[in-house]
Amino acid sequence: MNTPDPHDFLAVDRDLSDEERAIRDTVRDFGRTELLPHVADWFDEGTIPDPRGLAKRFGALGVFGMHLTGYGCAGTSAVGYGVACRELEAVDSGLRSFVSVQGSLAMTAIHRYGSEEQRRRWLPAMAAGDAIGCFGLTEPDSGSDPGSMRTRARRDGSDWVLNGTKMWITNGSVADVAVVWAATDDGIRGFLVPRGTPGFSANVIHKKLSLRASITSELVLEDVRLPGDARLPEAEGLKAPLSCLSEARYGIVWGATGAARACYEAALDYSRSRVQFGRPISGFQLTQRKLADMLVDVNQSMLTALRIGRLKDAGEAHHTHVSFGKMANVRAAQRVAALARGVHGANGITLEYPVMRHMLNLESVATYEGTEEVHALTLGNAITGTPAFR
Template sequence: MSEQRKAAPPDPHDFLAVDDSLSDEERDIRDTVRDFAARELRPHVADWFEAGTIPDPRSLAKAFGDLGVFGMHLEGYGCAGASAVEYGLACRELEAVDSGLRSFVSVQGSLAMTAIHKFGSEEQKNHWLPRMAAGEAIGCFGLTEPDSGSDPGSMRTRARRDGSDWVLDGTKMWITNGSIADVAIVWAATDEGIRGFAVPTDTPGFSANLVHKKLSLRASITSELVLDGVRLPGDALLPGSTGLGAPLSCLNEARYGIVWGAAGAARACYEAALEYATTREQFGRPIGGFQLTQRKLADMLVDVNQAGLTAMQIGRLKDQGRCHRNHVSFGKFACVAAAQRVASTARSIHGANGITLEYPVLRHMLNLETVATYEGTEEIHALSLGQAVTGISAFR
C-alpha cells in the first residue's frame, strides 16, 4: 500500500477550509471587501459606535457605491449582477467589522433597491436604481411600526386614493437610514390590500426623527418615519407590489445577508479572543494554555465553522435556484445564535478589557442583540422551522 499523504494542520482561522471552495472571482470579491473594511471602516468604527452615529453617511454611501456592494446581487440598472455567494461574502466581511455597517448595505440593496427592482415600474427603476447603486441616493424601507413588528399584516399605516393621487398617513419605527434617505419604500394598507410606495423624502408631510439612546447598532442611523397626509402622484405606487408577500420577499433577501453577516461577526469575536488568549499572560503563561480557556476556544471554533458552513451551503443553494425561505430561516436562526454564543464567550476571555471599545467583542455582542431581533425574531424563525418540518402552523 502506498504511503498516504500527510494532511496539513488545520488553519485556526478557517479550520474546516470553508473558503477553499471559493472560485477565483469569489475570492477576489472577498479580499476586495475585506481590504476596504480594514482600511476604511475598522479604524473608525469604535469611535462611530461610541458617538452613536455615522458622522458622514453621504461619504460612506459614496464609498460603498464605488466599492460596488449596493444592490450587487441585482441585474442591470447599474448593479453588478453578482452571485448569491459573492453578495454573502461581502456581507460577511462588512459585519466582521460591525453589524451596523452591514445593515447600511443590506437596507439599501436587499430592501429598498430590491423592492424597486422587483416591484417597481421601468420609470421608477431607471430613476432610482443607478443612483442608489452608485451611492448617490440613499433609500430606506418602511415596514415595521411601533405596534406592528412580528405581525406586519396588522400595520396601521393607510394609503387612500384621492382622485389620481394617493394620500398616506401613519408611522414607521426602527427604520435604518430613515433620516438620511432620499427615498423611502413605504408599505401601507389600502382598500386593495397592502401596497408599496416610493416616497421621496422631501414630500410635504414626510418627516424622520432620529432614535436616540440606543445601546446596540450604534454605528448606524435609526429613525422613526412619520407620514402626515403625504400626497403622492399615482406613479409613486410600486405597481407589482400586491399583498404582504411583496415586502416579506424583500425581507428574505435581507435575512440572507444576515446569515453571512452573523458568521462574520462570530469570526471576528473568535479571532479577537484567540489573539488575546495567546498573548495575555497570567500566572506566568498565556491564558490560552489553561484548560478552561481552551475549552472556550474550542466551543467558539465549532460555532464559527458551523456558521460558515451553513452560510456557504445556503448561498450555493440560492445560486442553484434551490433556496427556500425556510433555508434562510434556518440560517438566521442558527448563525445568529452561534454568533451570540461566540461573542459572549469572547467577552469573558477578554476579562475586564472585554467591556471596552479597545476590543471589538462587546460591541459585537451588543449589536447581535439587534440582529437577533430584526428581520424576524429568533422565536419567529423557530416557528417557521417548526411549521416547515411538521406542516402545522403555530402562528395563529
C-alpha cells in the same frame, strides 16, 4: 498533510470561486483599512458622522445591490454577496445593515416590483451611492405581525394619500427615497416617498445601546400626497415586502458569521498575549475549551451560510432555508461573542476590543428581520405542516 488554519479551520473559503474570493479580499481590505479604525468611535458617538460620504464609498466598492442585475448593479452570485456581508459585519453589524437595507430591501423592492421608470430613476443612483434608500415596514405596534400595520394609503382622485408611522428604520433620516408599505382597500401596497415630500418626516432614534454605528429613525407620514405613479405597480399583498425581507435575512445568515469570526479571532489573539500565572492564558484548559467551542460555532455557521448560498444560486433556496440560517447563525454568533468577552476579562467591556460591541449589536440582529421565535415557528410549520403563529 497541512495543519488546519485556525482562521478557516474547515477550509470553507476553499470552496469559493475566484470571483467570490476576489470579492472577499476587496471588501475585507476595505473594511480593515477604511472602516475598522473608525468604527469604535462611531459606536461610541452613536452615529455615522458622514453617511453620504460613506454611501459614495460603498457605491465605489460596488456592494450596493451587487446581487441584482442591470441598472448599474454588478449581478454577482448570491454567495458573492454573502461573502461581502460577512466581511462587512466582521467590522460592525451597523455597517452591514447600511448596505443590506440599501441593496436587499430598498433596491430589491424597486428592482422586483417597480416600474421601468422607477427603476431607471432610482437604481443607478442607489448603486453608485449617490442616493440612499430606506424600507418602511415595521411600525411601533406591529413588528413580527406586519399584516396588522396601521399605516394606510387611500385614493384621492389619481393621487394617493398616506398616513401612519414606521419605526426602527435604518437610514431613514438620510434617505433620498423611502419604500413605504401601507394598507389600502385592495390590500397592502408599496410606495416610493421621496425626501422632502410635504407631510413626510424622519426623526432619529437616540439612546440606543446596540447598532450605535448606524442611523435609525422613525418615519412619520401626515397626509402625504403622492402621484399615482409613486406606487410600486407589481407589489400586491404582504408577500412583496416579505420577499424583500427574505433577501435581507439572507445577508444576515452570512453577516452573523463575520461577527462571530471577529470575536473568535480577537479572543484567540488575546489569549496568546495575555499572561497570567507566568504563561499565556491560551495554555489553560478552560480557555482552550472556550476557544474550541468558538471555533466549532464559527465554522459550522460558515458551512451553513455557504450551503444556503449555493442553494440560492441554484434557484433552490426556500425562505425556510433562510430562516434556518438566520436562527442558527445568529444564535451561534451570540454564543461566540459571550465566550470571547469572558476570555478578555475586564478588557472585554471596552471599545479597545471588538467583542462587547459585537455582543451588543447581535442583540439587535437577533430580533430584526424576524425574531428567533418567529423563525422557530417558521421552521416548525415547515416540518409539521401546522402553522402555530395564531
